[in-house]
Structure formats: C-alpha cells, structure tokens
Amino acid sequence: MKKLVALLAVVASISATAAELQIKGGYDFKRNYISDYGSYDLKGGWTAGLEYLFDNQGEFEWGLGAEYKFGQSKGKIEDGDKHQIMTQVPIYATGKVNLFTSDSGKDRLYLIGRVGYSLNDAAGDYKDAGIRFKDGLYLAGGVGTEIGPFAIEALYERTQTPYDYAGTRDNDYTEMIGARIGYRIGNTVNDRSPKVVVQQVVVEKPVEVIKYVEKQVPVNTTVIDLNCRAAQKMCIINGFKVDGKVPNEAEQRDLRTIANILNAAVVDGGTINVVGHTDSTGSAAYNQKLSVERAQNVARLLREYGLKNTVKFGTITGKGLTQPMATNNTVEGRYQNRRVELFFDRVDFSKANVKFIN
Secondary structure, eight states: OHHHHHHHHHHHHHHTTTOEEEEEEEEEEEEEEEETTEEEEEOOEEEEEEEEEEEOOSSEEEEEEEEEEOOSSSSSEEBTTOOEEEEEEEEEEEEEEEEEEOTTSOEEEEEEEEEEEEEEEEOHHHHHTTOEEOOEEEEEEEEEEEETTEEEEEEEEEEEOOEEETTEEEOOEEEEEEEEEEEEEEOOOOOOSOOOOOSOOOOOSOOOOOOOOOOEETTTEEEEOSSEETTTTEEEEOOOOTTOSSOOHHHHHHHHHHHHHHHHHEEEEEEEEEEEOOOSSSOHHHHHHHHHHHHHHHHHHHHHTTOOTTSEEEEEEEOTTSSOSSOSSSHHHHHHHSOEEEEEEEEOGGGGTEEEOO
C-alpha cells in the first residue's frame, strides 16, 4: 500500500509541473551489424524503455531515457539464424524540436534526437566462445507525432559495438530502423497560448506605507510624477532589462505609490487589468512567455506593496512583441517597449486627491 501511495505521489508531482514521463515500447523492423568484413542482417525485435522530459513546454523539450532491446522471440538480439548474440541497453539524453503544435496543445509534428552510451554485452554461443562486445556511443534521430495520450515515432539508431576476440578488436557498429509508441503521463499539453490569470495574489510581505507627497497645490491636491494617464485610466511600468522579469528599483518605488493611490481611488468592485509587453529581441514564442511573466510579477508586487484585497485583478496577460509603442531599432525605443501596462476599471483619482504631471 505504501508503495502504491508513493507511486501516485510521483505521478501527481509530474502532472503538477511542466514535466512528462513516457512509457515506451516499439519494434525494430531492420537491424544490421556492420564490421570491417561486411554487413550482416539481424532479426528484428521488440524494445521497451522509459523517458523523462524535464520541460515539455515550448519549441524545444529535453530529457533523459533508457531502452532495452529484445530479440524476435527471445530476450537478446538475434542473428539471422535466431542465435542470441548480444544485449544492448542505450542510456541517453533526448531532445525534441516541435515544428507544429495544435490549438489543443498536441505536438503534431516534431523532430527527435538522442545521444548517449550503450551498455553492450555478448550473449549465447558468442559469449560462450569468449567473444566480447564493448560499450559504445549511441546516436539516434527521427520524427514523431502526438495523438491523445500517445507519442508515435519513427527512429533511426546507430550504436558502436566494439568487438573483442582473442586479443583483436574491431570498431563494429549496429544500425536499426524502427517505430516507438509512448504512453505519456504528466503535463501532456504544450500550452503555447497567452496565459490569463484570474486569482488573488498572496501577500508575502508586510504592508509598507509610502508617503508620496512631492508638491502641494491648491485644494489639497498632490502632484505625482508617474507614467500614468488619468484620462485613459492607465499607468505604464518600464525599467525591464532585455530578459528581465521584474522592473528596476525606481519603477518598483512607483508601484508602491500606485498601490497606495489605488487603495483610495478604486471604487468598490473596481478591477485592474495587467498587460505585459517585450521588445523584438528573441523569438515570438519566447517573448510571449516573457511578457506574461512580467505582467504576473507586477501584479504580485502590487499586492506585496499594500494593494488591498478588495481591489481585484481582472486579467493578467501578455502581448509579447506584437504591440510596440516605439521603434525597436534604437536602445531607447526597445526600453520603452519593455513594459507592463495597468488598466483601471471603476477608478476615481479625485478621491485620492492626486494629479499626474507625466
């Protein structure tokens, strides 16, 4: 019972992260043994293995795997006369490049590669005769597709099998062509769409009260030098590095000020919509993910700097590089494009007695 609970806990942890476990089986339709003396056909055979992908989101995925190769009717690789000749157990790192992903998050076409080391040994009459196969480099490549919870792949493999007999050694190798089917467990959806978060952000720090009075004008109104537009009911947060996910300290001070203003200005039931943006550095997919992370971090900082829980977040989204507000051909333009925009609904800045000058 304890083992079952532990297994279920592992499966649950995989499902909760961007990780994936594949239980794989397959068949090698063609197996050849190539030596200095020629090429020899081997019997086809079954395979069984496991793969663990550490991060299966985005254009590129990577992980580790291992596989055991069976004979056609026995537990070892067989020659043309069905004599057992060797065992092969490749242990490898694998990479996957997704060429086309459907709206449902399935990778409909992808390239795969493997590189690792194969544990080889002689078997049957070969082993009895004193023949030894040394371990060697393992390489493989192919294409695949995902259908439901299954991954289907066509694979070409090449494995070094150095041959050692009576003090002589030849650098032989095997070539194999086959198919694999993997049952996928864990996060099986490659979600490359913009993320929308509608939730409360947990306050992790005590509220810090910031005095933002800089200059007093008649009617007890405080003039605030922020990148905000009262008419449009929005503010812009800059200060992000090229790959940065949080703004610099100066912009974080502005966020503290904005949090205090909103606590007084937002009418009951008011919301904040947060939209992240990037410059054009990097791929569209990378910038889409980065823009969402920027928006999420700004929302989190507002809560940490004292934004009341009565002020709700509507949507927290990212637009990637698709909506620049300046040219991406200059350093200053790219800096302006790396931003997060805050849009306020049901806000009355007159209640906070403030006036924006920027």
